[in-house]
Amino acid sequence: MKHYEVEILDAKTKEKLCFLDKVEPNATIGEIKSMFHRTHPQWYPARQSIRLDPKGKSLKDEDVLQHLPVGTTATFYFRDLGAQISWVTVFLTEYTGPLVIYLLFYFRVPFIYAPKYDFTTSKHWVVHLACMCHSFHYMKRLLETLFVHRFSHGTMPLRNIFKNCTYYWGFAAWMAYYINHPLYTPPIYGEQQIRLALILFLFCQIGNFSIHIALRNLRPPGSKTRKIPYPTKNPFTWIFLLVSCPNYTYELGSWLGFTLMTQCLPVAFFTLVGFIQMTVWAKGKHRSYLKEFRDYPPLRSPIIPFIL
Amino acid sequence: MSAAAQGTSKAAHGDVAPKKKKGPGALATAYLVIYNVVMTAGWLVIAVGLVRAYVARGSYHGLYYSIEKPLKFFQTGALLEVLSRVFLTWAVTHSVREVQSEDSVLLFVTAWTVTEIIRYSFYTFSLLNHLPYLIKWARYTFFILLYPMGVTGELLTIYAALPYVQKTGLYSVTLPNKYNFSFDYYTFLILIMISYIPRKSIGRLHFPLQKSAIRKTGYTG
Secondary structure, three states: OOOEEEEEEEOOOOOEEEEEEEEOOOOEHHHHHHHHHHHOOOOOHHHEEEEOOOOOOOOOOOOEHHHOOOOOEEEEEEEEOOOEEEHHHHHHHHHHHHHHHHHHHHOOOOOOOOHHHOOOOOOOHHHHHHHHHHHHHHHHHHHHHHHOOOOOOOEEEOHHHHHHHHHHHHHHHHHHHHHOOOOOOOOOOHHHHHHHHHHHHHHHHHHHHHHHHHHHHHOOOOOOOOOOOOOOOOHHHHHHHOEOOHHHHHHHHHHHHHHHHHOOHHHHHHHHHHHHHHHHHHHHHHHHHHHHOOOOOOOOEOOOOOOO | OOHHHHHHHHHHHOOOOOOOOOOOOHHHHHHHHHHHHHHHHHHHHHHHHHHHHHHHHOOOOOHHHHHHHHHHHHHHHOOOOOHHHHHHHHHHHHOOHHHHHOHHHHHHHHHHHHHHHHHHHHHHHHHOOOOOHHHHHHHHHHHHHHHHHHHHHHHHHHHHHHHHHHHHOOOOEOOOOOOOOOEOHHHHHHHHHHHHHHHHHHHHHHHHHHHHHHHHHOOOO
């Protein structure tokens, strides 16, 4: 068996960083990254971007050396992606924040509202309902992160955690402040409005969860395969007929429900901002589905049936 | 954001008077020339109005009223201007009548006016590929004085508006209300004043950095 020689150059300076000899032809990029890590301990595999061309796309960890367009002395280029943090860590941190923060406002801990309201409870039952819904939503997200989602990438840049937490924690505090305020005004149409809102919220929570399960089942454990999602026996997944990213569709629906339930302008803002971001993501995902699969169903829209 | 900073950001992004290698088309050039001439004229009108009013009154109190209309027109009409200048004109100076007689208003209006006259003449000449060194020199040199002058005027004006905003609850929304939302304009203005520290320190550096970069690269504009 003929062994390969691998040299790794810095993509910017073209400086030779590492030379590996007697590399197996069936070695993967992932294994090469581990070897590179041994000579440069500060660059753990997750922060390495290895490419064939200095300005080219990153090679995947699964790519096999002998299947790449390289000679027996392979030259790769390295770029440092910066400090990385695992998706799981980011999700757990950004979702635990809102859960805890909202409860601080709900229980009216001192220094938020006037001292005479410390540790009092709201006299409006919708405020208690809202707390249950908000807490349920974030607990669901935490459990899904731990047990349901299968991530394509293990990590993301470290700075994302600061950005993401500011967004989630900041908005959670802003919303919770008003909903749990002693001067909170309940919805105009009272019980009817709250009931409708709750039904919408619960329907979309179940829907969102159904989609997450369906997407998980597309991908065998430990793999990173990508397939077109299709409706399953679960009626909540039939929306796949019309939409590429129904998880976002249901998420929007949940927050519209919560906005209706609380009749709170900051909640409406949060819903709007989230909707804009999810639309951007949905359009991107839709486009990559279209690029990757020739037979992608033409009836589907990214996030809103027929519209967006 | 004060006048000079506004000018620097424009130059940095090349918005109004791009100095591309190929040069803008004839129609685009014509439009830009007309636009810049009109802006120069407009700010000259404001400057002349100020001078005349001063001569007539013998003092500089109340000069705001003499240039109120054209100031409002040229400030809001210039769509490319940075939002903060519009904010200062409308949300502070116009909204709080008591502030209009303050000297600080004169301070930033003067700073903006002089800067703008120099800036638009700079663009006009640049477009015609005939930039007198005097204009270029004036723009970078006057900035050193005009920038702090403009910033001081703006800050003092906002500060002067504070007590009236607090007393009248201007632009503020209180609880309870059916949208479960509140906004305190007084606190907002204080936050704006605090934000001047990072924003203006960055802005203050822009022109000197640009000047040294131009000198280093030998760009003759």
